[in-house]
Amino acid sequence: MRLMLSAALAALAGPALAAPQVVTDFAPVQSLVMQVMGDVGTPTMLLPVGGDPHHFQLRPSQAAALEKADVVFWIGPELTPALDKAIGALGGKALSVPLLHKGEGHTRDFADGEGVDPHAWLDPTNALAWLGTIAVVLGKVDPPNSAVYAANAVAAEAKLVALDKTLMAELAPVRGKPLIEFHDAFGYFADHYGLNVAATIELGDAATPSALRLAQIRQTALESRAVCAFPEAGRDPAFLKVVAEGTDLKIGAPQDPEAALVTDEPTPGLYADLLTHLAQTVVDCAGN
Numbered sequence: 214m215r216l217m218l219s220a221a222l223a224a225l226a227g228p229a230l231a232a233p234q235v236v237t238d239f240a241p242v243q244s245l246v247m248q249v250m251g252d253v254g255t256p257t258m259l260l261p262v263g264g265d266p267h268h269f270q271l272r273p274s275q276a277a278a279l280e281k282a283d284v285v286f287w288i289g290p291e292l293t294p295a296l297d298k299a300i301g302a303l304g305g306k307a308l309s310v311p312l313l314h315k316g317e318g319h320t321r322d323f324a325d326g327e328g329v330d331p332h333a334w335l336d337p338t339n340a341l342a343w344l345g346t347i348a349v350v351l352g353k354v355d356p357p358n359s360a361v362y363a364a365n366a367v368a369a370e371a372k373l374v375a376l377d378k379t380l381m382a383e384l385a386p387v388r389g390k391p392l393i394e395f396h397d398a399f400g401y402f403a404d405h406y407g408l409n410v411a412a413t414i415e416l417g418d419a420a421t422p423s424a425l426r427l428a429q430i431r432q433t434a435l436e437s438r439a440v441c442a443f444p445e446a447g448r449d450p451a452f453l454k455v456v457a458e459g460t461d462l463k464i465g466a467p468q469d470p471e472a473a474l475v476t477d478e479p480t481p482g483l484y485a486d487l488l489t490h491l492a493q494t495v496v497d498c499a500g501n
């Protein structure tokens with residue numbers, strides 16, 4: 214009897230009220246999807262809070278979340294190779310949306326030419342395009358809420374356009390000043406805001422630099438008259454000291470392109486905070 218009653222209640226609730234099961238890879242994408250879903254539901258983020266996407270390995274609980282998913286929004290296999298395998302193993306049950314490969318916005322190669330740079334969320338024009346993509350995909354997965362997703366995306370886009378304008382103005386005085394970045398994550402941000410990355414300490418896929426490479430970067434810093442070098446959240450600043458020794462480089466505040474410093478569950482506003490903080494580190498160090 215109890216079983217029949219619960220079955221009847223479940224039927225009454227109907228599929229229209231159930232939010233789709235949405236999974237994201239890591240905090241910046243989680244923030245964008247949260248903005249589009251609004252009150253309809255909350256996506257599940259696979260990466261632990263503050264986790265490093267490059268070295269992400271799927272745990273059993275995360276694999277279970279992935280198996281229940283209707284749709285997965287993620288950057289792509291270049292950022293999280295382990296997730297690529299896990300999604301492949303689902304056999305197409307969940308709709309996979311690798312945002313880097315959606316044919317919108319701007320892509321760039323790593324400075325060392327080693328393939329596509331996956332840090333595409335750091336160009337806000339990409340995030341703008343993705344907000345639209347996310348709304349369209351969610352509308353297909355969950356047609357009763359498609360108008361809500363579309364309206365949320367439009368509101369999120371307007372906020373992001375305003376933020377972009379502010380950051381463009383804040384960064385104008387430091388355009389072109391040579392900077393040393395820690396890992397090659399900064400290219401999209403630099404391209405968009407006209408910043409000048411003279412060198413990065415770690416190459417492409419966040420590999421540890423050799424002594425020879427550090428000496429070369431130090432030479433580049435001297436020759437380019439680089440003004441600032443930036444440590445990065447969760448990475449060893451010792452390399453930076455080697456590079457800066459005997460140069461006029463100022464050491465900036467740690468940058469956080471991958472939300473490694475975030476200790477709380479992501480919020481819809483995380484993405485804007487990430488860009489704002491990144492801009493602030495550059496202005497504070499190179500701005501006078």
Ligand SMILES: [Zn+2]
Pocket residue numbers: 267332396397398419471
């Ligand atoms: Zn990275």
